[in-house]
Amino acid sequence: MTSERPSSWSPAIAELKFAGHLLVQNKVVLAGTLIAAAVIITAIVGPVIISPDVATSINLPIRLMPPSSQHWLGTDDYGRDLFEVIILSTRLDVSASLTIVGVDLVIGVLVGAFSGFIGGKIDEGMMRVTDIFLSIPGLVLALAVAAALGRGLNNLILAIIIVGWPGYARILRGQVLAEKERLYVDALRALGIGRLRVIIRHIIPNTIYPVLVQATLDLGGVILTFAGLSFLGFGATALTPELGRLITAGQSYIFQAPWLVAFPGIAILIISLAFNLMGDGIRDVLDPRLRR
Amino acid sequence: MFVLLGVTIISFFLSQVLLDPLVLYMTERTTPDQIAAIVAHYHLNDPWPIRYAIYVGNLLQGDWGYSRSLSQPVLPGLAARFPATMELTVAAIIWTLVGGIPFGIISALRNNKLPDHVTRLVALTGVSTPVFWLGLVLQLVFFYYFHLLGLPYLPSNGRYEATLALEYPVVQVTGLMVLDSIITGNFIMTQDLIAHLILPSFALGFISMGVIMRIMRSSMLEVLRQDYIILARSKGLPERVVIYRHALKNAMIPTVTVAGLAVAALLGGAPLTETVFAWPGMGRLAVNAIGRNDAPLIMGFTLIAALVLVSANLIVDILYAYLDPRIKY
Numbered sequence: 294m295t296s297e298r299p300s301s302w303s304p305a306i307a308e309l310k311f312a313g314h315l316l317v318q319n320k321v322v323l324a325g326t327l328i329a330a331a332v333i334i335t336a337i338v339g340p341v342i343i344s345p346d347v348a349t350s351i352n353l354p355i356r357l358m359p360p361s362s363q364h365w366l367g368t369d370d371y372g373r374d375l376f377e378v379i380i381l382s383t384r385l386d387v388s389a390s391l392t393i394v395g396v397d398l399v400i401g402v403l404v405g406a407f408s409g410f411i412g413g414k415i416d417e418g419m420m421r422v423t424d425i426f427l428s429i430p431g432l433v434l435a436l437a438v439a440a441a442l443g444r445g446l447n448n449l450i451l452a453i454i455i456v457g458w459p460g461y462a463r464i465l466r467g468q469v470l471a472e473k474e475r476l477y478v479d480a481l482r483a484l485g486i487g488r489l490r491v492i493i494r495h496i497i498p499n500t501i502y503p504v505l506v507q508a509t510l511d512l513g514g515v516i517l518t519f520a521g522l523s524f525l526g527f528g529a530t531a532l533t534p535e536l537g538r539l540i541t542a543g544q545s546y547i548f549q550a551p552w553l554v555a556f557p558g559i560a561i562l563i564i565s566l567a568f569n570l571m572g573d574g575i576r577d578v579l580d581p582r583l584r585r
Numbered sequence: 586m587f588v589l590l591g592v593t594i595i596s597f598f599l600s601q602v603l604l605d606p607l608v609l610y611m612t613e614r615t616t617p618d619q620i621a622a623i624v625a626h627y628h629l630n631d632p633w634p635i636r637y638a639i640y641v642g643n644l645l646q647g648d649w650g651y652s653r654s655l656s657q658p659v660l661p662g663l664a665a666r667f668p669a670t671m672e673l674t675v676a677a678i679i680w681t682l683v684g685g686i687p688f689g690i691i692s693a694l695r696n697n698k699l700p701d702h703v704t705r706l707v708a709l710t711g712v713s714t715p716v717f718w719l720g721l722v723l724q725l726v727f728f729y730y731f732h733l734l735g736l737p738y739l740p741s742n743g744r745y746e747a748t749l750a751l752e753y754p755v756v757q758v759t760g761l762m763v764l765d766s767i768i769t770g771n772f773i774m775t776q777d778l779i780a781h782l783i784l785p786s787f788a789l790g791f792i793s794m795g796v797i798m799r800i801m802r803s804s805m806l807e808v809l810r811q812d813y814i815i816l817a818r819s820k821g822l823p824e825r826v827v828i829y830r831h832a833l834k835n836a837m838i839p840t841v842t843v844a845g846l847a848v849a850a851l852l853g854g855a856p857l858t859e860t861v862f863a864w865p866g867m868g869r870l871a872v873n874a875i876g877r878n879d880a881p882l883i884m885g886f887t888l889i890a891a892l893v894l895v896s897a898n899l900i901v902d903i904l905y906a907y908l909d910p911r912i913k914y
Binding site (some may be wrong): 298321422423424425426428429430431432433434436437440441442513514519520521524525526527528535540544548549550551554555558561562565566567569570573 | 587588589592594595596598600605621636666689702709710712713714715718719721722724729826849850853854856859860861871872874875876878880883884886887890891894895901912
């Protein structure tokens with residue numbers, strides 16, 4: 294797909310339009326994309342509509358109320374309105390996941406591109422490093438890194454970042470290995486354009502699609518990892534609105550007030566599902582073999 | 586082998602460089618003299634390469650450090666809980682394959698029809714479900730609500746009923762208690778053990794089930810387009826034979842690869858699932874260790890997880906050769 298695209302922008306825009314057309318055609322994917330958009334908008338707008346003070350305002354007389362017309366999803370053990378807290382939580386979970394995947398993407402793309410383009414011993418060494426990272430189950434490694442860094446939201450995010458980049462580096466390196474043999478790369482080099490510029494301006498834009506697809510697919514998983522480690526007690530503190538944390542708090546009341554566990558979990562499920570549907574669709578759209 | 590050495594570099598870095606190992610041996614009453622003695626004894630002032638060599642040497646000799654939260658050395662502590670995690674993981678793999686493969690096949694055979702859409706949605710939901718939440722919901726439904734409704738319910742946590750185990754103790758043979766109870770003919774406990782295993786293993790397996798379903802579906806679709814399938818059909822072979830004898834085995838190759846990777850997901854899910862179900866395995870141990878700053882135990886768990894994953898990939902490689910005789914080593 295990337296093969297015939299010259300490095301000017303107009304065909305790229307045509308390509309994007311075509312991709313958008315395909316995306317809209319598939320209803321399930323469209324639904325996923327719309328939900329994902331809604332989730333991101335909620336994350337941005339939520340704290341504007343609902344005062345962030347809700348998260349810290351404790352109102353014990355109305356704690357553990359079942360869902361009602363006043364409190365759509367009931368109230369939690371601090372007497373906070375669960376619906377409002379979930380909306381507020383969305384921001385942290387979504388922004389953390391986007392940050393994690395974004396940073397991983399940058400690290401992975403740079404490492405993969407340089408490793409693949411330069412080749413030789415450096416490439417060999419880099420790939421062995423990714424081997425090592427990939428040989429430890431992601432969540433276990435994140436757990437170990439988070440434990441070594443100590444508790445706290447930033448450390449948790451950092452831990453998941455450290456675990457995530459090798460996958461992208463591997464995919465991009467594979468792409469670059471094929472791409473760097475192409476004639477235009479030789480032409481650019483013969484024109485006297487430096488390696489750095491060739492890699493950043495030409496090689497990366499031509500090889501990045503599969504990595505972008507993978508990143509979208511990973512978003513759903515990263516949300517689960519983040520919420521999972523948060524559930525185990527890393528990251529957010531008790532009153533911080535965060536979905537995994539809400540489930541930890543609700544766990545003690547699971548038989549007494551099951552909504553405290555049910556609704557935050559459903560929220561995580563919806564967010565993750567939306568990103569997965571979207572990623573699935575984008576993959577289908579960008580993979581020419583699946584277009585037929 | 587190389588990879589495992591690399592993993593030790595990571596665990597060394599995390600436990601010895603990032604965290605001050607001295608803290609492990611100190612209390613607030615440790616005198617400066619004692620600190621100096623500890624530093625000398627554990628070579629804490631030596632250059633890193635030497636400390637790393639000592640670290641790896643100790644690992645190889647089975648000295649994985651001392652766990653504060655267990656009050657015992659790390660390796661025996663983890664080894665004692667390894668079978669519980671193993672049992673849970675194996676049961677989860679069974680759920681994964683039993684659920685994933687048939688539905689993947691159905692989905693491929695009814696491509697773009699209702700069963701296909703349903704299966705794909707279930708698969709995606711599986712991938713998107715937080716395992717710890719699923720565990721809690723399963724407890725709520727199959728333990729609490731079934732109990733309330735007077736239906737036969739499943740136990741919500743632990744590996745067995747302690748009172749029952751006192752009456753019919755399971756003799757340890759392999760450590761895998763279900764297997765042990767069958768070997769020793771202790772079928773009352775077998776029942777109880779399996780009942781305890783159902784919910785946690787389903788919760789753990791559900792995530793990977795979706796992955797297997799999707800890969801089974803796509804590789805089956807790919808295989809069904811091949812010439813030899815058209816040939817098999819044109820020979821007049823019944824559809825059943827075409828699917829199960831010709832298509833399935835070829836479609837299994839990518840599935841097996843992914844199943845190997847799924848082991849990673851299952852090991853990653855173990856700390857969460859074991860915590861939710863109070864399952865006495867390594868994952869829960871590691872989670873508890875975090876609360877007590879017990880770095881050697883966490884690193885030990887990481888090393889074992891890497892070991893299991895590397896072995897799983899080895900098994901996958903061996904299975905390839907069986908599935909596709911063209912692959913030789």
